[in-house]
Amino acid sequence: MGNRSLTEADHALLFEPSLPTAEDPTQTQHRLHPFVDGNGSGLKASPQGQFGDKALTSTHRFIPSANEDSSPRDMGLDPSMRRRRDEWADRGAAKIIKEVVDPTTGELTKHVVKMGIKDFKFGEQLGDGSYSSVVLATARDSGKKYAVKVLSKEYLIRQKKVKYVTVEKLALQKLNGTKGIIRLFFTFQDEASLYFLLEYAPHSDFLALIKKYGSLNEQCARYYASQIIDAVDSLHTIGIIHRDIKPENILLDKDMKVKLTDFGTAKILPEEPSNDADGKPYFDLNARSKSFVGTAEYVSPELLNDSYTDSRCDIWAFGCILFQMVAGKPPFKASNEYLTFQKVMKVQYAFTAGFPQIIKDLVKKLLVKEPNDRLTIEQIKAHIFFQSVNFDNGSVWDDDPPEIQPYKISAEALKPLPKVPEPDATAKLANLQLAYNSHAETTPQTSAATCQDRSAISMTAATAAFNKDCTGQLKSGYNSNAFVRSSSSSTDREKAHKKTTNIHASRSSPSITSVSKGKEPRSRSADNFWSSYLKNLDEHVLLVKDIELSVEATESSAVDLETLAPDYKSPCDIDSPTESADKFYKRILVITNLGRGLIFAKKSPKMRKEREFELQFELKLNQVEKINLINDQMLQIEGPKTVFMACKDRAVLIEVWKLMKSEICAKPKVASSKLEHKMFDKFISQKVKKTKGKNQVPHVPESSRLVNGLPGSCMTKAPEGGGSNLKRPASLQTRSSSNYSKLLARSTEMRKNMTRTNEK
Numbered sequence: 177m178g179n180r181s182l183t184e185a186d187h188a189l190l191f192e193p194s195l196p197t198a199e200d201p202t203q204t205q206h207r208l209h210p211f212v213d214g215n216g217s218g219l220k221a222s223p224q225g226q227f228g229d230k231a232l233t234s235t236h237r238f239i240p241s242a243n244e245d246s247s248p249r250d251m252g253l254d255p256s257m258r259r260r261r262d263e264w265a266d267r268g269a270a271k272i273i274k275e276v277v278d279p280t281t282g283e284l285t286k287h288v289v290k291m292g293i294k295d296f297k298f299g300e301q302l303g304d305g306s307y308s309s310v311v312l313a314t315a316r317d318s319g320k321k322y323a324v325k326v327l328s329k330e331y332l333i334r335q336k337k338v339k340y341v342t343v344e345k346l347a348l349q350k351l352n353g354t355k356g357i358i359r360l361f362f363t364f365q366d367e368a369s370l371y372f373l374l375e376y377a378p379h380s381d382f383l384a385l386i387k388k389y390g391s392l393n394e395q396c397a398r399y400y401a402s403q404i405i406d407a408v409d410s411l412h413t414i415g416i417i418h419r420d421i422k423p424e425n426i427l428l429d430k431d432m433k434v435k436l437t438d439f440g441t442a443k444i445l446p447e448e449p450s451n452d453a454d455g456k457p458y459f460d461l462n463a464r465s466k467s468f469v470g471t472a473e474y475v476s477p478e479l480l481n482d483s484y485t486d487s488r489c490d491i492w493a494f495g496c497i498l499f500q501m502v503a504g505k506p507p508f509k510a511s512n513e514y515l516t517f518q519k520v521m522k523v524q525y526a527f528t529a530g531f532p533q534i535i536k537d538l539v540k541k542l543l544v545k546e547p548n549d550r551l552t553i554e555q556i557k558a559h560i561f562f563q564s565v566n567f568d569n570g571s572v573w574d575d576d577p578p579e580i581q582p583y584k585i586s587a588e589a590l591k592p593l594p595k596v597p598e599p600d601a602t603a604k605l606a607n608l609q610l611a612y613n614s615h616a617e618t619t620p621q622t623s624a625a626t627c628q629d630r631s632a633i634s635m636t637a638a639t640a641a642f643n644k645d646c647t648g649q650l651k652s653g654y655n656s657n658a659f660v661r662s663s664s665s666s667t668d669r670e671k672a673h674k675k676t677t678n679i680h681a682s683r684s685s686p687s688i689t690s691v692s693k694g695k696e697p698r699s700r701s702a703d704n705f706w707s708s709y710l711k712n713l714d715e716h717v718l719l720v721k722d723i724e725l726s727v728e729a730t731e732s733s734a735v736d737l738e739t740l741a742p743d744y745k746s747p748c749d750i751d752s753p754t755e756s757a758d759k760f761y762k763r764i765l766v767i768t769n770l771g772r773g774l775i776f777a778k779k780s781p782k783m784r785k786e787r788e789f790e791l792q793f794e795l796k797l798n799q800v801e802k803i804n805l806i807n808d809q810m811l812q813i814e815g816p817k818t819v820f821m822a823c824k825d826r827a828v829l830i831e832v833w834k835l836m837k838s839e840i841c842a843k844p845k846v847a848s849s850k851l852e853h854k855m856f857d858k859f860i861s862q863k864v865k866k867t868k869g870k871n872q873v874p875h876v877p878e879s880s881r882l883v884n885g886l887p888g889s890c891m892t893k894a895p896e897g898g899g900s901n902l903k904r905p906a907s908l909q910t911r912s913s914s915n916y917s918k919l920l921a922r923s924t925e926m927r928k929n930m931t932r933t934n935e936k
């Protein structure tokens with residue numbers, strides 16, 4: 177253990193045993209009081225933070241063994257060592273003032289008692305940190321359970337971490353008794369180690385909770401987020417910045433309530449002269465600190481960009497955790513710390529599909545690069561997400577936790593936030609809605625074109641609505657005038673009508689390709705047609721296809737999703753399925769001329785509980801009754817049952833929306849988009865013929881992406897002669913093309929059935 181190398185001077189650098197600063201609620205008969213407060217100042221901490229610093233192994237520390245008892249230990253010790261141990265038992269013990277009430281007289285008497293390692297039975301290891309181990313300890317006298325953080329003196333000195341221990345102790349002493357902060361009862365030491373006797377949090381930490389459930393629903397997120405932010409508020413009020421808030425450092429106590437821990441890298445602010453009349457302590461929470469501390473995924477951009485932090489780093493971390501509660505993963509995560517830092521510096525993160533609007537709005541206002549623009553704690557507490565929470569009457573801490581449930585997408589969660597738009601726009605929206613409703617009421621049996629027109633109006637409105645963010649600001653790059661125009665003038669309505677009728681016409685005739693740019697390709701071969709089609713159209717849905725990919729048992733769904741839908745981000749990062757994908761998913765493929773495939777899956781009874789929310793989609797075009805554009809990532813499709821369809825790309829979503837709308841409008845006729853389907857199938861079958869024997873299956877070519885101005889698209893030219901350099905998706909590469917032909921035949925059969933149903 178190397179503890180012999182410690183000199184008296186070393187011991188002196190480390191803190192003296194001390195007593196707590198607040199009452200132990202678990203002690204009914206006697207209370208523990210502060211006695212001595214040692215301070216280990218004098219050593220400088222390493223300027224480097226604790227990134228990747230998990231180097232301390234248990235060999236560096238003395239971890240008391242389970243049920244350690246003094247007698248067996250004595251047996252192997254030589255007399256000098258035994259003497260030294262006994263010396264330390266006395267010297268290193270905490271001095272506790274015990275208040276004992278005499279049961280007969282009722283008189284309160286105080287006794288000073290010493291408590292140290294011999295007073296506890298040590299049990300299982302609860303956790304391991306960068307410079308400590310935490311073990312369960314049971315008080316021999318009362319049987320009460322504690323968590324004891326054990327730190328090796330030698331390691332602390334060698335690694336220049338003494339300052340962290342001192343800070344942790346000071347911070348916990350200052351915070352003792354504060355709601356939401358783990359309690360430090362007292363500290364003691366022996367020759368080799370320092371011990372923090374902490375309140376035991378039996379329900380592990382918040383990371384474990386999120387992992388267990390995959391995510392948390394809004395109610396749980398609200399409950400825990402309100403406790404976390406309230407605890408952070410308390411810290412800041414006391415002049416302490418945590419600087420390493422992360423799910424692992426949020427413990428859950430016996431009542432499943434939040435307890436912040438690990439104050440080793442905290443900043444204790446000096447008290448500034450107060451200007452307040454009531455003389456309340458004042459702390460400059462915006463005072464900059466240069467220490468590089470924290471954890472990669474939760475570190476704030478100002479520390480990486482400008483090498484400073486202040487109290488607003490805790491707000492940033494809170495934003496990351498709030499995101500994680502719903503998404504199940506932190507917003508900034510990459511394969512290594514360097515890449516994670518890159519993402520943080522650029523504030524590059526994406527909401528998972530179906531992320532509830534209300535939390536999204538809050539997260540957006542927290543994960544803001546410029547700390548001055550981040551919400552303050554006061555503003556966070558006033559955010560609409562916490563509307564039902566009373567931060568003033570203690571209910572945040574008194575209320576029992578809700579039943580823990582993972583987040584599930586719901587129409588309610590996806591509704592745009594109530595906003596206060598300019599009065600003008602509100603009136604216009606109301607007018608538009610009115611026009612739409614009355615139109616719907618007076619024309620129950622509408623022609624396809626009229627219906628399409630109606631769709632166009634509604635879609636324009638919806639588009640305009642989601643072009644606005646929750647604060648009523650228009651998102652840059654999108655023009656809301658379309659909305660204003662369509663609702664304000666009849667001439668414009670006519671224009672809109674014409675435009676959509678054109679689109680509709682385009683779907684029902686081979687001149688479909690001329691719609692977007694007015695060019696009309698006259699290619700004879702399907703390939704040429706395809707090529708021109710791709711060249712001349714903006715992103716367009718070509719096929720919505722029900723596919724059943726017999727994924728090999730070993731293949732993970734992540735591979736599938738990535739290969740088949742390279743641009744589609746899975747709503748919840750299906751990166752570690754425990755069972756093979758085909759057990760869970762049935763797929764619907766939406767192919768666009770950008771080569772995107774969107775895979776949606778149906779919940780299967782075998783699906784693990786925590787994954788349920790990801791997948792709730794089954795689409796049969798001919799069954800679709802109604803389709804609503806909920807926001808820029810989500811469609812609500814009503815048919816035999818209501819399903820949601822998520823897609824990150826607005827343009828694709830709108831195209832799917834249009835396609836479905838046209839299907840609905842075309843009922844009971846044969847859907848106009850059948851032509852496209854046929855063309856697509858013809859194209860595919862030709863490719864299958866060509867590639868037969870080469871084990872190649874055609875796929876909508878990546879190289880054919882040519883959309884103009886669509887976000888995230890690339891500007892590569894379509895290959896001459898269509899998809900001559902088509903690549904087979906990796907996930908299909910192990911399957912023969914005859915399998916693919918079977919799929920094709922299935923899909924054709926399916927379409928025939930669909931047509932038959934439509935014709936009935």
Ligand SMILES: Nc1ncnc2c1ncn2[C@@H]1O[C@H](COP(=O)(O)OP(=O)(O)OP(=O)(O)O)[C@@H](O)[C@H]1O
Binds near residue numbers: 377
């Ligand atoms: N009071 C407690 N009750 C139960 N478990 C605890 C308690 N304190 C700590 N733990 C467990 O021990 C782990 C390590 O504790 P802690 O984070 O305080 O150590 P550390 O050395 O400061 O770690 P870090 O590497 O985060 O700095 C925690 O993640 C938790 O699982």
